[in-house]
Amino acid sequence: MDDNRFEKGWAVLMEVDGEGGQRVIESLKEIAPDLGKYVVEFAFGDIYSREGLDLKQRQLVTLTALTVLGGCEPQLKVHLKAGLNVGLTQKEIVEAIMHCGPYVGFPRVLNAIFTAKEVFQGE
Amino acid sequence: MDDNRFEKGWAVLMEVDGEGGQRVIESLKEIAPDLGKYVVEFAFGDIYSREGLDLKQRQLVTLTALTVLGGCEPQLKVHLKAGLNVGLTQKEIVEAIMHCGPYVGFPRVLNAIFTAKEVFQGE
Amino acid sequence: MDDNRFEKGWAVLMEVDGEGGQRVIESLKEIAPDLGKYVVEFAFGDIYSREGLDLKQRQLVTLTALTVLGGCEPQLKVHLKAGLNVGLTQKEIVEAIMHCGPYVGFPRVLNAIFTAKEVFQGE
Amino acid sequence: MDDNRFEKGWAVLMEVDGEGGQRVIESLKEIAPDLGKYVVEFAFGDIYSREGLDLKQRQLVTLTALTVLGGCEPQLKVHLKAGLNVGLTQKEIVEAIMHCGPYVGFPRVLNAIFTAKEVFQGE
Amino acid sequence: MDDNRFEKGWAVLMEVDGEGGQRVIESLKEIAPDLGKYVVEFAFGDIYSREGLDLKQRQLVTLTALTVLGGCEPQLKVHLKAGLNVGLTQKEIVEAIMHCGPYVGFPRVLNAIFTAKEVFQGE
Amino acid sequence: MDDNRFEKGWAVLMEVDGEGGQRVIESLKEIAPDLGKYVVEFAFGDIYSREGLDLKQRQLVTLTALTVLGGCEPQLKVHLKAGLNVGLTQKEIVEAIMHCGPYVGFPRVLNAIFTAKEVFQGE
Numbered sequence: 001m002d003d004n005r006f007e008k009g010w011a012v013l014m015e016v017d018g019e020g021g022q023r024v025i026e027s028l029k030e031i032a033p034d035l036g037k038y039v040v041e042f043a044f045g046d047i048y049s050r051e052g053l054d055l056k057q058r059q060l061v062t063l064t065a066l067t068v069l070g071g072c073e074p075q076l077k078v079h080l081k082a083g084l085n086v087g088l089t090q091k092e093i094v095e096a097i098m099h100c101g102p103y104v105g106f107p108r109v110l111n112a113i114f115t116a117k118e119v120f121q122g123e
Numbered sequence: 124m125d126d127n128r129f130e131k132g133w134a135v136l137m138e139v140d141g142e143g144g145q146r147v148i149e150s151l152k153e154i155a156p157d158l159g160k161y162v163v164e165f166a167f168g169d170i171y172s173r174e175g176l177d178l179k180q181r182q183l184v185t186l187t188a189l190t191v192l193g194g195c196e197p198q199l200k201v202h203l204k205a206g207l208n209v210g211l212t213q214k215e216i217v218e219a220i221m222h223c224g225p226y227v228g229f230p231r232v233l234n235a236i237f238t239a240k241e242v243f244q245g246e
Numbered sequence: 247m248d249d250n251r252f253e254k255g256w257a258v259l260m261e262v263d264g265e266g267g268q269r270v271i272e273s274l275k276e277i278a279p280d281l282g283k284y285v286v287e288f289a290f291g292d293i294y295s296r297e298g299l300d301l302k303q304r305q306l307v308t309l310t311a312l313t314v315l316g317g318c319e320p321q322l323k324v325h326l327k328a329g330l331n332v333g334l335t336q337k338e339i340v341e342a343i344m345h346c347g348p349y350v351g352f353p354r355v356l357n358a359i360f361t362a363k364e365v366f367q368g369e
Numbered sequence: 370m371d372d373n374r375f376e377k378g379w380a381v382l383m384e385v386d387g388e389g390g391q392r393v394i395e396s397l398k399e400i401a402p403d404l405g406k407y408v409v410e411f412a413f414g415d416i417y418s419r420e421g422l423d424l425k426q427r428q429l430v431t432l433t434a435l436t437v438l439g440g441c442e443p444q445l446k447v448h449l450k451a452g453l454n455v456g457l458t459q460k461e462i463v464e465a466i467m468h469c470g471p472y473v474g475f476p477r478v479l480n481a482i483f484t485a486k487e488v489f490q491g492e
Numbered sequence: 493m494d495d496n497r498f499e500k501g502w503a504v505l506m507e508v509d510g511e512g513g514q515r516v517i518e519s520l521k522e523i524a525p526d527l528g529k530y531v532v533e534f535a536f537g538d539i540y541s542r543e544g545l546d547l548k549q550r551q552l553v554t555l556t557a558l559t560v561l562g563g564c565e566p567q568l569k570v571h572l573k574a575g576l577n578v579g580l581t582q583k584e585i586v587e588a589i590m591h592c593g594p595y596v597g598f599p600r601v602l603n604a605i606f607t608a609k610e611v612f613q614g615e
Numbered sequence: 616m617d618d619n620r621f622e623k624g625w626a627v628l629m630e631v632d633g634e635g636g637q638r639v640i641e642s643l644k645e646i647a648p649d650l651g652k653y654v655v656e657f658a659f660g661d662i663y664s665r666e667g668l669d670l671k672q673r674q675l676v677t678l679t680a681l682t683v684l685g686g687c688e689p690q691l692k693v694h695l696k697a698g699l700n701v702g703l704t705q706k707e708i709v710e711a712i713m714h715c716g717p718y719v720g721f722p723r724v725l726n727a728i729f730t731a732k733e734v735f736q737g738e
Contacts, residue, residue: 043225348412
């Protein structure tokens with residue numbers, strides 16, 4: 001049932017993103033509540049809940065995707081905290097961002113590293 | 124020394140990418156030999172040789188970066204084989220590509236999945 | 247229920263994309279069957295089934311997104327046919343692609359136009 | 370004549386973008402006045418003035434292009450107001466942005482939705 | 493006058509891109525003739541005809557833009573020949589593409605270099 | 616030797632980017648010092664130090680790459696000043712950015728032009 005996907009997704013969202021993710025969903029309530037519902041159901045209820053990769057591996061993939069896309073600093077902040085939440089170390093996160101250098105160049109990597117610096121210092 | 128970076132990089136390139144990577148470097152010899160040198164030295168001698176992430180984690184990051192960038196099918200093919208070389212399972216690779224869906228949408232994910240299908244079937 | 251989303255999505259997929267969409271889902275069966283399921287459920291069962299825009303407007307948005315992304319020629323072909331299926335004229339499709347010129351430049355527009363030419367001539 | 374294209378383009382710019390567009394052109398006067406001229410002449414005098422799609426359809430395409438590109442928040446703000454100016458409802462605009470989700474993922478869509486929220490609340 | 497822009501643009505297109513550019517314009521005749529007109533008028537009549545940068549500098553910029561965008565191999569082929577037409581050496585072109593490495597990573601650079609190899613060998 | 620690449624790179628970085636570049640490297644010290652080292656060694660020690668293009672040509676390529684990528688305003692600011700440092704005129708820089716218009720569209724070009732306006736006015 002849809003309710004099931006939402007509930008399962010919400011539990012994973014809270015485990016992974018915590019308050020940061022909750023705030024994103026809530027900030028959508030006035031303008032596009034169904035968008036928040038889809039994020040919870042599809043991104044977290046369907047995808048994050050799958051077997052085959054653990055949450056640390058999934059956060060590595062998410063952080064890489066956001067680094068490469070560029071212009072996603074708000075989402076990157078949420079998922080940098082999420083990375084720490086699921087057990088990645090700051091060192092592993094920095095390594096993953098740096099690893100993108102040969103594939104997407106220094107500007108995207110620098111933007112992500114400075115966002116990480118901001119998040120890590122705010123801890 | 125530079126020679127050291129090249130030798131170290133070449134050893135990692137051979138371990139990770141194997142013949143596929145070697146062919147890329149060789150195909151650069153006539154037109155831009157130094158580009159091949161930089162790929163070996165920087166991507167493999169500097170970055171892949173770092174501690175902090177193991178080779179399976181590094182391939183997860185690489186495969187994600189190439190999936191998100193789009194239009195990198197030749198590089199994706201080399202690194203899909205590399206993923207298998209360093210011990211990722213086909214299932215883990217498929218999961219990593221699918222995990223990108225909520226972040227970059229279905230078209231980039233479909234392109235990467237069909238490239239993976241081609242590589243896995245050619246094994 | 248999930249089954250409901252899939253069935254609803256499949257009906258919309260068949261109405262919009264027809265055989266081209268069906269082939270995409272089927273070609274995923276061996277390698278990533280759940281990805282096909284998510285495309286049907288999320289893209290078609292959730293999004294395409296929403297009110298607020300009619301199918302012609304939705305295809306305008308889809309065709310624009312694929313034109314701007316670049317490197318999505320296979321998806322563009324499916325959705326060019328889908329555009330005609332839901333009632334867009336060839337002229338409207340060409341206009342929509344051309345309208346992207348000032349926003350994304352000529353190369354992305356030329357690639358989409360030549361893909362459209364191929365699809366229209368194959369009709 | 371060129372003058373004609375500029376005059377026609379200016380009239381369309383004023384109809385579509387209003388003051389927001391005018392401010393962009395004026396802010397270019399010191400640094401790159403001809404760039405403003407080309408925006409007026411090519412984007413509005415040539416493209417927006419064409420037949421084949423009405424202004425609401427053209428704004429759907431523009432808003433989609435800017436959502437997908439990413440990093441174009443200033444232009445998106447101008448064109449969100451333009452969308453309302455030519456008769457799109459807030460609901461239609463939100464639907465169009467959400468429709469991009471399956472094609473470009475949630476981060477680009479969230480960025481555009483929050484920009485829309487800001488514009489709509491400032492009305 | 494518009495005719496003037498087209499004529500001026502056509503002369504520059506022929507000087508810069510030669511037959512390759514002409515073929516692009518002609519291939520648009522059936523599907524989107526006005527798009528070809530805009531390419532000639534805006535890209536060549538307006539932009540390429542400007543003072544402030546010579547044609548070699550302009551081709552450096554064009555080749556970089558196409559390398560960075562990715563997925564523009566057909567346009568890159570036309571402009572690689574154009575680079576040689578206006579006096580860039582093969583060495584300068586290869587250097588310009590390689591210079592993009594630290595900014596956009598190796599995959600986009602490799603794709604452009606292999607396209608250049610193909611064009612240079614076909615000479 | 617590696618030391619050599621760093622020293623050579625640092626000298627070129629100081630010549631090209633000056634204090635702006637130095638600040639980027641220093642701001643990496645706490646979070647990812649090796650990333651700063653790679654920027655100096657690879658981008659400046661390896662690539663910028665090559666023959667085949669002079670520093671003005673290399674800055675044209677860099678400025679174009681950053682304009683096309685989008686979302687790289689901090690890097691663009693550093694390299695706009697670098698462009699002036701190596702002898703490009705404001706007019707040449709503006710022309711190079713405008714030249715990107717037909718290839719990547721107005722939004723990326725407007726973002727780069729407004730960044731240039733800010734940098735030039737701060738001089």
